[in-house]
Amino acid sequence: MIESHRRMKASQDIFPVYVSLRYLPLLQSDGAEYIEHFCILLSTAVQGELFTREIGLDFPRASDQLSIQLGLTKLSQLLQRRIVLLFDDAAHIGREKPLEVFFDLFRTLSSNITSCKASIYPGVTKFGVRFDVFNDATVIDISRSDVAAVSTFFPEVIRARYPKLATKEIFSDRVSPNQFANLLGRAVVGNMRGFILACNRFDNVEKIGIPDINKCFLNMATDYYWPLMEEVAPKLGVYEPLVEPARELFEALILNVKDRSNRGVTPDRVLIHRQIVSNFAKLFEILEYLGFLARREASRAMKSGGRGPVFALNLCNLIEGSASSSRLTSEMIDGWLDGLADPTEFHLTGSALQSVRVPMLPPEHGLSILDRPVTGLAKSPAYPYGLTQDMIRRLRDAGINTVGELASAQDDTLDAIDYFGPAKIQRIRAVVQQAIWM
Template sequence: MVDAFQDENFDPGLILAAEEWPLDAFDAHHTFSSYDESIIRKLSAHGPVLIRGGRGSGKSALLIAAHKRMTEKNAIFSVYLSLRYLPLLQSDGEEYIKHFCQVLSDKVQSELKIRQSDVAFEKAENLTDLQRGLAKLSAAVGKRIVLLFDDAAHIGREKPLEVFFDLFRTLSSNTISCKASIYPGVTKFGIRFDIFNDATVIDVARLDISEVEIHFVEVLRQRYPRLADRTTFSDRLTLEMFSSVLARALVGNMRAYILACNKFADKDKISVPDLNACLLDMASDYYWPLMEEVAPKLGQYEPFIETATDIFNKIIEVASKSSSGRHSPSERVLIHRAIVTKYAKPFEILEYLGFIGKRDASRALKSGGRGPVYSVNLCSLLEQVSGKRMTFDMMNDWRSARLDATEIHVNSDVFEGVNLPNLPSVDTLGILEKPLSWIQKGNMYPFGLTPGKLSLLVDSGYQNVGDLVAASDADLIAIDGIGDATIKKARDLSYQAVWM
């Protein structure tokens, strides 16, 4: 079968997740700011590290970049492992540990094979054997070992996280350094793991600083060279203004930024009305479908989607009415911490999905008390602006280093009527029971499977998403009409559907 990257009809702009890039094409389509470089260095250094960020913020890209560089320098034995493995989602306790040891053992063996090493590593069935095997491996290769765990956390399955962080702490030693990616709001670290002493936590979020603007421009130049040409933009719109407004509109989320840039790939000329239309399209075709997509992944927290939606709509309503002496509504909202604590899980979901982004962990309110400052995505905010039209004054306001924020104080009635639902007693993810048509091409999955490919899978007995996730490559390749490229796409889609 033809590999996707050898297919002349293949469009690299369709790849959104870092995990989906072949390693030999990774460097050509990824660029890192000086802040990113500092994170990569910490991922390569000694000591346990957790990098924290929302969906599409660049956590995987940083882990993969660190792994590639350590491998190329050959001074450290690096292992990158994505924990997108269904049995890990469906197990707990000793069963989770057994699966974890097996998948990590397989990955270590794979790394040794790639490096053409004659060092043997026996598959571990338990934690003791794994610790002993890694210690022997470090001595045999004469190198420190760095274990990079991606997709370790899942909003809908918090209990196994306690087991993972216990493993994370136990495996860390003077010769083995563990690193992992987590999402905002992870709280269940277990009784043995102390977040303040057992790891260094680094926030991946790209803050509103000039360096970030430069970073997104560089990404655009590298991945979309035609868009970087000055002649592509109208007289009043510059490349820097276009990229800056787009990045800020999407709360600095890299995956959303790439998806938005795809919308301009075929345009000969880009004007402010084109950018305006893109932001409105992202509100309706990206942000709201995200809510629908993530809901069945949340397990017992699925009812919180409705609460999160209500909260966000009220935040947007308040922000859209406040201009604070500027030409535009405020995109920053300061919320009393008592309110954020009360609605912790809905705020976690909103931040994870990129509807909002935390810009300041604690700031004083004029009415008393303290709370975090959130930036809201400008796409949804623009929907509430009169005429849904973005002016140059608004663009300049949103690009400026704005410190003022709309305040929601502790006695505010903004969230009056927003209730927290009772949590159902479920121990599984609803996504696994969704019909396979759930991941067809559409607003939820812009690069989903076509009806023809779905029919081939359904006719072969794959009725729901869980069936596809559990299928082996050998099972799928046996289906007439299914080739390597389709298997990779189906695998990426099913992982996206189930994991956060």
């Protein structure tokens, strides 16, 4: 969305406005209150775009749907341009209800002079009854890259961001730069956040061999993936009780895959009967959201009858949880990058996943992260860029004790705290956003 906004600004026929919906009041409201917060946020973004581009036009601060529509229409006429609204972070996995209101607004604001775009998570989004995703929008499917199908993407990222890791001299004879890039991309099932964090582990390494990559994968499983579950749990709202069953489900997948190695290569994909996936739909959504697995095929026939989707497992946890493949080999690298091995099948009867139990969900109660103490935002495996103990002490001395209070605090309030300037406030905002969103 940010890149689209940047490119659109070069056009003479379009006036793009980027709007991040990472705004706490939107998570805590519904109906008319949500609409008011949304319209104020949108009008503020339009005002900011006009100011940044030094366009001498005013845009009213709107708090209702009609005012924002009239304002956008008038602005389009004055600019003689089509307005494109780019809504980022529209979905929040732990708070789905307000999205029905959002997509009503999306549908209403869309016209021949205003185009709306929104980034959403498939399966996490409730569109409501008035919005039909295929009639009221054009759907662009942006999937995490599969290195078996696209073998150039991750090497290009490496060359652009880590040029040192793209040179042959830094690697042993058994690993090429392209193999290294694609293996890391495959290991994190195309998750760019995980890919960058994995690359960072090789910043100061003088020579990279298979044992170094193996160590990276094991460390990623220990200090990134499993802590990620702890980080995401309090931001899941009513779905927080599903984190533990999601962990059990993933561990069951790993346990049943690890002993089915062929020529020393453990299967890295699973084919699961569609009814099992339907029964555990939210668990699979959470695991895919966190990068533990990624859907590769929507439907494939199973040898035992029936059909189901194919999921790729992240290699970090696959190696960590598999005694037979805890040591990376050239054969495993070739097998996983080629993606030719048959996936392990999980059938409807006698499935190893039958022991997983999904608890009843509690009533809607908001996100528990907002009630957590600010001490929970300290530097840790879950928050590697978290707050220092001195920052936490100063926040508490200023009467800010919970994450919710910190998220709601105005910049002026934080700026009034001793030794807090723009840089520290920006860091605090970044940590708070990581805590509530992802």
